[in-house]
Amino acid sequence: MAKRSSSSMEVLLGMLTIESMSGYDLGQAVRDSIGHFWNESYGQIYPNLKKLAAGGFVTGKTEKQKGKPDRQIYSITKKGRERLAAWLKVEPQPEIPRNELLLKLFFAVQADPEDIYGFVEQMARSESVTLEKINGLDGEIAKLDRYPDAPYWKMALRFGQLELEAHQRWAAETLGELKKLNSRQRTASPARKEPRHGNN
Amino acid sequence: MAKRSSSSMEVLLGMLTIESMSGYDLGQAVRDSIGHFWNESYGQIYPNLKKLAAGGFVTGKTEKQKGKPDRQIYSITKKGRERLAAWLKVEPQPEIPRNELLLKLFFAVQADPEDIYGFVEQMARSESVTLEKINGLDGEIAKLDRYPDAPYWKMALRFGQLELEAHQRWAAETLGELKKLNSRQRTASPARKEPRHGNN
DNA sequence: AAATGCATGTAACGCGTTACATGATTTT
């Protein structure tokens, strides 16, 4: 058995406690509000909603629209809430890490220094965009303090802020180190085009 | 097609540039030296080594041992180095995030406050262990400065340090918030056993 | 006596992504 329970259904249930939504809406909601720590593809969302409906955890109502295709609006049921509550009692599994950037950095002696430098730069740039997005969400949550969820949303957001700020500091520090290392390497062994390693 | 290239073979190649090893050794090396940002299971390592050998990226030599089972020692070939170099030129993909703790925190209104508090505490404790392990590695790398890789290894390690420190700060802050929130809730609505939501 | 470590491997299984399909409307 390769059971990994995996919470893909429970995110949907959780989101539906906030508001009844269609599968399409759920995709957006996940991306826009918890995208910095969770993702869910439509290839997962639609089949899972069907399974949840078949199990009585959600109910769906068809909503007609003019011009646009019909929407299936899903609502969580009592049974769905119970399932969510049960899942919330289970200790969360730490995520198994797979950071490709760090992997390539770890093997960087085998690489072109310029490439590695570019990777770190690129990561810093793209994460700073994410950070700004998160900071934007912060302001939005502040306006939503009628929701009892708001304080928790803020804590989850805060995680992203602190983590990404740490990443930014690391990137700045690392880019400096890489620069020093590259210039030292260049002066130490000048005009070395092909790395010589005596293997096979 | 669901191609995700996935670097599982390249980690092995990368590790073999440091030293020739068996599959078993590779499993340990991954866990012990890059375990904080990468993981690889034996169910992946052994078949991948066979594939790499079949493609001429590594070569294996059987090593007899007394009492213990034979070891297959793998070495990277010229072709293997080329493959690694090619992979190192490709921009690393940002990891898709899946943080169960934050997910449960996000839906914490639906949960028992004590459970959530415990989850954050538990995460902080287990990550502080990881942090100590990383700090231990730091000292070991310092002794390995004959390796040209050492500076890069340090940068990868530093990432883990800064990130985990940020997590620790977040956890401390969040536990404080949760405590405040829980006491406020208890005084606001006393003796509420069943949450009343008008859904199905 | 039982459990853990060494060492290599295979098989089952499911999770998740990507690609594709459809078709109308709105934006560029």
Added chain:
DNA sequence: AAAATCATGTAACGCGTTACATGCATTT
């Protein structure tokens, strides 16, 4: 005229985990 958005869905495919198998040696 082309591309993107809305909206729902299915099928293919592979990655990765878990479990299982084997068997000897050492540790508890």
